[in-house]
Amino acid sequence: MVKFLHPGITLLLLMLWQSTWHASWADTSIPPSYHWGRGISWPDADFNLGGYVNVSYQHPEKPANQLKLDELSLFLTWSPHHRIRFFSEIEVDDWLSTRQSDSFSHALRAERLYVDLLASETTTVRLGKFLTPIGRWNIIHAAPLIWTTTRPLVTDETLFSPHLNGIMLTQRFQLNEHNLDVSIYSDHSARLDIFDSSTTGFGSAFGGRVNFELSETSQIGLSFIDFNTEVSPNADRNDLLGVDFLWKKDSYEVSAEAIYRHASDSQGQEQGFYLQGIAPLAGHVFAIGRYEYLNGTHHFITTDTHVGVAGLAWRPFVPLVFKVEYRFGAQNEPIAPSGFFTSISMFF
Amino acid sequence: MMNMRTLVLWALMACPPAYADDILVITGTGTPFTNATSKRLENIFLRKTLLNEDGIRWIPLNLNPDNPIRQAFSDTLFHRHIDALESYWNEQYFQGITPPYVVASVEAMLRFVTGTRGAIGYILPCHLDERVQVVFKLPTPYTLKPYCQKPAQ
Numbered sequence: 001m002v003k004f005l006h007p008g009i010t011l012l013l014l015m016l017w018q019s020t021w022h023a024s025w026a027d028t029s030i031p032p033s034y035h036w037g038r039g040i041s042w043p044d045a046d047f048n049l050g051g052y053v054n055v056s057y058q059h060p061e062k063p064a065n066q067l068k069l070d071e072l073s074l075f076l077t078w079s080p081h082h083r084i085r086f087f088s089e090i091e092v093d094d095w096l097s098t099r100q101s102d103s104f105s106h107a108l109r110a111e112r113l114y115v116d117l118l119a120s121e122t123t124t125v126r127l128g129k130f131l132t133p134i135g136r137w138n139i140i141h142a143a144p145l146i147w148t149t150t151r152p153l154v155t156d157e158t159l160f161s162p163h164l165n166g167i168m169l170t171q172r173f174q175l176n177e178h179n180l181d182v183s184i185y186s187d188h189s190a191r192l193d194i195f196d197s198s199t200t201g202f203g204s205a206f207g208g209r210v211n212f213e214l215s216e217t218s219q220i221g222l223s224f225i226d227f228n229t230e231v232s233p234n235a236d237r238n239d240l241l242g243v244d245f246l247w248k249k250d251s252y253e254v255s256a257e258a259i260y261r262h263a264s265d266s267q268g269q270e271q272g273f274y275l276q277g278i279a280p281l282a283g284h285v286f287a288i289g290r291y292e293y294l295n296g297t298h299h300f301i302t303t304d305t306h307v308g309v310a311g312l313a314w315r316p317f318v319p320l321v322f323k324v325e326y327r328f329g330a331q332n333e334p335i336a337p338s339g340f341f342t343s344i345s346m347f348f
Numbered sequence: 349m350m351n352m353r354t355l356v357l358w359a360l361m362a363c364p365p366a367y368a369d370d371i372l373v374i375t376g377t378g379t380p381f382t383n384a385t386s387k388r389l390e391n392i393f394l395r396k397t398l399l400n401e402d403g404i405r406w407i408p409l410n411l412n413p414d415n416p417i418r419q420a421f422s423d424t425l426f427h428r429h430i431d432a433l434e435s436y437w438n439e440q441y442f443q444g445i446t447p448p449y450v451v452a453s454v455e456a457m458l459r460f461v462t463g464t465r466g467a468i469g470y471i472l473p474c475h476l477d478e479r480v481q482v483v484f485k486l487p488t489p490y491t492l493k494p495y496c497q498k499p500a501q
Contacts, residue, residue, distance in 0.1 A: 077444035
């Protein structure tokens with residue numbers, strides 16, 4: 001990483017770094033500290049270092065079993081100025097596995113790498129590599145945050161790239177004491193994503209998202225993106241529409257996402273949704289149920305897939321979660337094979 | 349480990365009295381804050397709003413989780429108990445946002461707010477002195493006067 005930095009940029013970063021150490025008054029400074037699940041913080045420098053780890057065991061009915069280190073992620077946040085906020089997530093993805101291990105250098109990638117420019121208290125401009133704001137799952141896809149080891153089909157990277165490389169403008173409005181967040185973005189991953197060797201990225205894209213807090217317990221979101229893929233830059237562009245919903249109260253949760261994607265050529269069209277419910281049982285154990293449906297041409301394969309997921313999650317401490325689930329369905333084997341899936345994940 | 353003050357507060361919360369006490373939201377005298385509403389405060393203390401109207405970064409402060417004033421503040425402003433916010437802070441941590449800093453006492457809150465531009469905290473009316481300005485009065489249904497001893501200097 002350091003070899004990419006121009007000496008002038010390095011000097012600027014050092015000056016910003018030094019300035020932050022004098023941002024607070026000496027007699028009111030808060031000392032650096034570590035909290036499990038919240039990382040290590042240097043408040044005077046507005047610097048935080050943390051991350052998460054996820055290990056899974058997958059026992060599908062058809063392919064071989066697999067124990068693997070899914071993710072080892074490191075977050076770094078730094079605000080060298082009131083209006084500037086850097087964030088990076090460096091990740092080792094699918095590195096160690098009993099089926100087939102990847103080389104460390106190939107598994108290492110920048111999952112996110114961006115700077116937020118706070119133009120005002122309600123306006124933010126984001127530059128760099130960040131998560132594609134389609135639905136809710138993709139934005140909070142970290143294993144300690146989600147309830148299942150498996151990911152719903154309508155959020156899968158074969159449907160849309162989980163990352164954007166470009167610029168995003170987010171504006172917050174308040175309507176009758178409810179937050180309304182509107183984001184628009186433009187992507188040119190084919191040119192800008194220099195840190196990723198995967199081939200699932202966008203070629204270019206533009207789109208937007210609206211999220212509205214209906215109440216203190218529920219939110220609704222609408223997403224739109226127009227894109228082409230890096231592997232098929234000459235194919236027709238895709239349009240994807242999404243709608244999502246979240247309700248949370250007293251440890252109960254209901255969430256849903258639906259998508260419709262269309263392209264005029266052989267990429268075809270597909271539509272699908274998931275509906276997921278969470279209910280607390282006893283002793284920090286939660287029951288999870290999910291139904292998924294996907295129909296159309298999914299990654300050039302005609303599909304009409306029904307999937308059910310039934311599972312348990314045990315959260316003995318806030319940063320730690322153990323999950324076990326069984327996935328089943330109809331016409332699901334090629335893209336979401338039935339079987340047992342379990343994982344342990346933890347913020348550190 | 350639940351202490352006696354927490355037990356007393358929970359008992360009071362179970363039977364909210366007809367009268368209400370206020371929690372005062374405070375900033376240093378050099379920190380501008382106009383048009384304060386409970387929604388704006390919620391966005392600041394949940395760190396959805398990071399910058400104030402003067403272009404200075406907000407530094408929201410909290411008391412310890414077992415402090416009855418903190419518990420009443422959370423229940424009144426967010427309508428959620430402190431524990432119920434943990435999943436929210438987990439999601440924010442993934443976005444690089446950490447919860448407000450925790451100070452050990454009301455006096456530490458007053459000192460930090462006084463000495464740091466952009467700092468914002470909360471106290472009871474009996475703790476108010478000339479070092480800080482009140483930007484919002486948050487009426488609570490809870491009796492907080494029993495926790496009204498003057499902060500240690």
